[in-house]
Amino acid sequence: MEWDKGDDMHIAYLTPEYPHEKISNGGGMGTSIKNLVEALAELGHEITVFVYGQPVDMVFVDHKITFHLIAQKKYQLGGFYFYRKHIEKYINMNKGSIELLEAPDWTGITAFMKLRLPLIIRFHGSDTYFCHIEKRAQKIKNNFFEKNAVSKAKAFIAPTNFAGEVSMKLFQLPMDKLKVIPYGLQLENFKNEEPDVYTPFTLLNIGTLIRKKGVFQLIEVFNRIVEKFPEAQLLFIGGDSNDVLTGNSSTWAMMQEKMTDKARSNIEYLGKLPYNQVKDQIVKAHVCVFPSLAETLGMVTIESMALSKAVVNTDIGWAQDLINHGVDGYMHHPDDIGSYVDTISMLFTNKELVKGLGEKATQTIQNKFDIKKNALENIEFYKLVLNS
Known part of the structure; x- marks a missing residue:
């Protein structure tokens, strides 16, 4: 079957998370999926989202999107296999x-599945990827699941x-099966009408408190910052x-054990907060700091921009696609x-630099991370995969 630009599609997404009041889990991956599917629905495409690992089975429609919540099931033995088959x-x-199903790479959820749909896997960040980046051993089981899952896909998006x-x-996959399409933002939801108004000397970090996010390095940074700027504040959300x-x-x-008394x-x-x-906390912050050691993109970086x-970001690999160092943000190795x-x-003491950096950051996001443009790119790739 051939598709052209005028054809509407029916696309499904499989995910363990999605930011919604009826869904138990939400995170960066879920946010990126939400931004994409809402944009696709607005373009007239039919969207179904399967969310696994939920407390109950439920089907509902919201924002023209049909959601299927799939309850987590317990098995005496072999749950990793039988739940996938369920x-x-x-x-x-x-x-x-x-017509097509997109699934994430994390722990190879589509391993062992015999789906009656073409499968595309999006590299949100597999366990294999993160273990490689962090130079730590991977569980044999996770590696096996993820290899089995990717072997079933027709194409890949990163x-x-x-x-x-x-x-x-x-x-060990052929590069011609890969398409790079950045996550995108619904730009109308990210307007800062008063960029010059913020709480001075406030640093903000957003994300799960986990080693790979560079949280221990950030504590070291702040231990020194508070010596130079006693009024400085550091907020963690996640x-x-x-x-x-x-x-x-x-x-x-x-993390608290690493803090000096003054820093503490x-x-x-602040723990987890509603989106x-x-x-609101991003808007209030003077500087957003993300010294992450392992990401695929980092939604909070582009949201802050x-x-x-x-933004003072990591400089590892993926960050090169987000920031032009010294122009619309800064990048350093977390260590x-x-x-x-x-x-x-420098940013604490130079208001004009902060203003100019923020203006350029917004321009970058408008040029590269507009979900309306990126949604069209996704559709074109989906059609290409189906036509092949």
């Missing part, structure tokens, strides 16, 4: 007019060149997590504590 059966039974190329090499290296049940508790009194952990409150914030301190100090 999801497979559910999708095949509810296939209807769906949000950055770095994430795509590394993932394709790790899974859920706590266990630590993969030590097995400690709370990364936040470990100027650091606030609109996160945006869209809101005209001065280069001194450069973070110097850059933040």
Whole structure:
């Protein structure tokens, strides 16, 4: 069957998360999917979202999108296999007019599935990818699942060149099956009417409190910053997590052990916040700091840039697709504590630099990360895959 630009499609997405009041999990991956599917629905395409690992089974429609929540099931043995087969059966039974299914790479959820649909896998960040980036051992089971899952896909999408190329090499996949399409934002939802108004000397970090986000390096940075700027504040937003290296049940508790007394009194952990409150905190921040050690793109980086914030980001691989260093943001390696301190100090003392950086950051997002443009690029690739 041949599709042309005028044809509407029926596309399905499989995901463990999606930011919605009826769905139990939401994160950066879920946000990127939400932005895409809402834009596709507005273009007239029919969208179905299958969300697995949920407390209950439920079907509902919102924003012209049909959601199928698939309840988590418990099995005495082999749950990793039987739950996947349960999801497979559910999708095949509810296939209807769906023409194509997109799934994430994380832990190879589509492993063992025999789907009656063409499958595209998007590299949101597999366990294989993150273990490689972080130079840590991977569980044999996860590697097996992810390799099995990607072997079933007709094509692959990655949000950055770095994430795509590394993932394709790790899974020994042909590069001609890869398309790089950045995540996008609904730009009308990211307007900062008063970019010159913010809380001075406030640093903001958003994301799960986990080693790979560079949270320990950020504590080191702030220990030095507060010595130079006693009024400085550092806010963390995101859920706590266990630590993969030590097995400690709370990364936040470990972070507190690294704080100086002066820094500790100027650091606030806000936990998880609703999405609109996160945006409010971005707008209030003087500088947004993301010294991450492992990402595929980093939604909070482009969200902060869209809101005209001065961003000091990691410089590893994927970040090269987001920021032009010194023009619309700054990039340093997370372990280069001194450069973070110097850059933040410079931004704290130069209002014009902060303003100019924010203006250029917003321009960059409008040019490269407009979901309306990126949605069209996704559709063209979907049609290309189906036509092939």
